[in-house]
Every structure is written in C-alpha cells, then in structure tokens.
Amino acid sequence: ESLASDGTLVENVFYRKMGPNYxxxxxxxxxxxxxxxxxxxxxxxxxxxxxxxxxxxxxxDVVTKTETTQRPRRKAKAPNQVKADGFYNLLxxxxxxxxxxxxxxxxxxxxxxxxxHQRPPTPSMVKRQIRRIGELGLKVNISEMDVRVSKLSTTExxxxxxxxxxxxxxxxxxxxxxxxxxTAALSEPAFHGIWLWGFTDRHTWVNNFYYDDAPLIFDENxxxxxxxxxxxxxxxxxxxxxxxxxxxxADDVDEKGNEWGxxxxxxxxxxxxxxxxxxxxxxxxPDWLQSY
Numbered sequence: 001e002s003l004a005s006d007g008t009l010v011e012n013v014f015y016r017k018m019g020p021n022y023x024x025x026x027x028x029x030x031x032x033x034x035x036x037x038x039x040x041x042x043x044x045x046x047x048x049x050x051x052x053x054x055x056x057x058x059x060x061d062v063v064t065k066t067e068t069t070q071r072p073r074r075k076a077k078a079p080n081q082v083k084a085d086g087f088y089n090l091l092x093x094x095x096x097x098x099x100x101x102x103x104x105x106x107x108x109x110x111x112x113x114x115x116x117h118q119r120p121p122t123p124s125m126v127k128r129q130i131r132r133i134g135e136l137g138l139k140v141n142i143s144e145m146d147v148r149v150s151k152l153s154t155t156e157x158x159x160x161x162x163x164x165x166x167x168x169x170x171x172x173x174x175x176x177x178x179x180x181x182x183t184a185a186l187s188e189p190a191f192h193g194i195w196l197w198g199f200t201d202r203h204t205w206v207n208n209f210y211y212d213d214a215p216l217i218f219d220e221n222x223x224x225x226x227x228x229x230x231x232x233x234x235x236x237x238x239x240x241x242x243x244x245x246x247x248x249x250a251d252d253v254d255e256k257g258n259e260w261g262x263x264x265x266x267x268x269x270x271x272x273x274x275x276x277x278x279x280x281x282x283x284x285x286p287d288w289l290q291s292y
Contacts, residue, residue, distance in 0.1 A: 001043050004281040005117070007086020023090070024099050031100035041094070042105030042143050046087035047181075048078030048121025049129040073251040079119040084129055095136045103192060104133050105143035108181065112173040113151030115266050120147075120177055122252045122260045123184035134190020142185055144197040146215035147174045147227065148206055152264060170214070171226040173264035178217065179230030180260065183237055184249055 002023055004010045014022045027039055051074040078084055087104070094101045106129070110120040121129075130140045149170040158165040185191045198204050200218040207213065214220075217228040248260045259265070 002041075003043050003046070003083055003086050003090065005045070005080070005083055005279050006281075007082045007084075007089070010281060024094060024097060027094065027099050027101050038102045039100060040103040040105050040141065040143075041091060041101060042107065043083075043087055044107040044109060044144075045080040045117070046084045047106040047108055047129060047142075048080065048125030049084050049088075049132060050075050050077040050081050050125060051128070052076035052081075073253045074124065075122065075252045078121045078125045078129075079114075079117055080121075088129070088132060091133060091138060092136055095138070101138065103139040103141060105141045106130075107197075108142045108145035109148075109197065110146070110177055110181075111148045111151065112170070112177060112264065113149065113153070113266050115268050119265075120181075120261075123180035123248045124250055124252055124260075126181050127184040127188055127249060130185055130188040130191055134188060138190065139192035140185075140188070140190050141192050142181070142194040145178075145181070145194060146197045146204065146206065147177045148210065148213045148215045149174050150211060150213040152266065169264050173261070174215075174225070174227040175230035176261065176264070177230075178227045179234050180248055182231060182234035186234060186237055187249055 002010055002012070002014075009015055009020055009023075018025065023041070027041075030037060030039055087106075091101070091104055106126075111118050112120060114120065133140050152166075152169055152173055154165040154169050158169055161168075182194060185194065196216060198216050200220065200222055201214040201216050202220040202222070204213070204215055206215050214225075217225055217231055219225050247254055253259050
C-alpha cells in the first residue's frame with residue numbers, strides 16, 4: 001500500500017530513507033532471494049477504471065446511449081480514478097524498467113453504502129482495470145475482498161416492497177457486488193484468482209477497524225448468505241459452453257436507463273459531507289481511515 005489517494009507515492013519511512021525507487025529495489029531484492037517467487041504489488045481503492053481514460057478503452061469500446069434517457073451507457077470516471085491510474089502507471093513503470101514483477105493485487109474492500117470516493121466501482125470498471133494491467137503482461141488478483149453493507153439506508157419504496165427492508169436491501173447489494181465484480185474479473189484472461197478477507201461474519205476485521213457489519217458470504221452461524229449464491233453464479237460462468245448473461249460487463253447503464261446498483265446505491269450528497277477531513281494519505285494515513 002504505497003500509493004496516496006492522488007496516485008503518487010506515500011512519503012512513508014521507506015520513501016524517506018530509501019528514496020522514490022524503494023519499490024523497485026524491494027522487488028529486485030526479493031527476486032534475488034528467490035528467483036522462483038511470484039511477486040505481486042498489492043494496493044487498495046484501485047479496482048476500477050472509467051471509460052474516459054485512453055488506457056482504459058480500446059477500439060472495441062463504443063459508447064452507446066439509452067433510448068429512454070439518451071445518456072452514455074458508460075461512466076467516464078471510476079470513484080477512485082486518480083489512484084487507479086497511479087496504480088497502473090506504477091506497474092507500467094516497473095515493467096518498463098525490467099523489474100521482476102509478475103502480478104498485481106487489487107484489495108476490493110468495498111462499501112456498498114459509500115458515496116464519493118467510497119463508492120464501489122461498477123463491474124465494467126473492474127473489467128477495464130484488469131484488462132489494461134493484463135496488457136502489461138501481468139496477472140491480476142482480487143486479493144482481499146469483502147463488502148460492507150451496514151451503512152445502506154432504505155427508502156419508502158423499499159419498505160412498501162419488503163417486510164424486512166433493511167435486510168433485503170443489504171442482501172441485494174452485497175450479492176450484486178460480489179457477483180458483478182467476480183463475473184467481470186473472470187471474463188478477463190489476465191485474472192489470476194480471488195481471495196476473500198475471511199469467510200464468516202463471526203470473524204472479520206471490519207468490526208474492529210470500522211463498525212459492526214456483515215461483509216462476508218457466510219453469516220455468524222456459518223450459514224450461506226445470499227452473497228454466497230452470487231459468488232457461485234459468477235464461478236459458474238467458467239463452465240464450458242455457458243454464456244455470459246450478466247448485462248453490466250460492458251456497460252454501467254442498461255437499455256432501460258437503470259444504472260448498475262440502482263436498487264440500493266446511495267445518492268451522492270448535494271453538499272460536502274459534514275465533518276469531512278482533508279486527505280492525509282500522502283503522510284501515510286491509510287485510505288480506509290479517510291472520511292473525505
């Protein structure tokens with residue numbers, strides 16, 4: 001986790017003592033110690049790439065518009081586009097220098113109820129980020145995935161539709177994020193694997209570092225949750241002869257004008273979040289402690 005939110009290097013102790021090339025040096029030393037080791041650079045909030053970046057799109061990407069809304073079907077920027085670009089540029093620089101690096105890890109600690117920079121990327125954004133990193137000759141892992149849901153809120157519409165609206169909205173959001181992100185990742189040849197940051201809500205780092213939540217695919221009693229079925233559905237796209245029915249692989253908005261996540265996504269605040277603090281990641285404070 002060497003990148004600040006603006007995509008530049010954090011001025012941490014390694015940067016101060018060894019200089020800006022310390023990552024390159026560490027990879028070279030690791031390779032000297034074990035030439036057979038598969039070396040990965042891992043970071044957070046780097047999982048998505050919007051359509052607007054030239055390195056995120058190719059000649060096959062055609063921006064279409066919905067018939068009902070006449071708005072673009074793809075979003076120009078991911079929630080953390082600047083950091084995602086910094087991640088890609090760091091990897092590209094290491095590859096161009098001949099540094100022994102073999103893969104990239106995107107942590108994927110998502111907050112379904114997040115807004116602004118805390119909003120999760122869409123599946124198509126994840127797909128584009130994996131694709132452009134793969135074009136560098138690197139494998140890509142989703143390395144620490146979990147999906148927080150306790151900050152979601154329900155609407156009057158939800159409460160009329162479901163007797164237990166809070167639980168239903170959380171289940172829908174968590175399932176859609178797990179299924180969508182993994183389905184998008186599995187559609188890219190450079191994707192190398194996924195690790196969940198735990199498997200049961202009984203034991204999760206989130207409760208210690210954030211707040212009480214249920215971010216994993218088994219509940220506190222070790223029973224499968226709805227999100228388990230989402231992961232299963234994504235994995236089934238690997239079955240021989242199975243088509244890819246997931247409609248948000250290429251677009252962020254469907255043909256009816258519905259955005260990915262429209263059933264649960266929190267609206268962006270009209271004003272600055274009260275009590276918002278400045279970005280201090282440049283000084284080494286972790287991204288997950290930021291409230292901006």
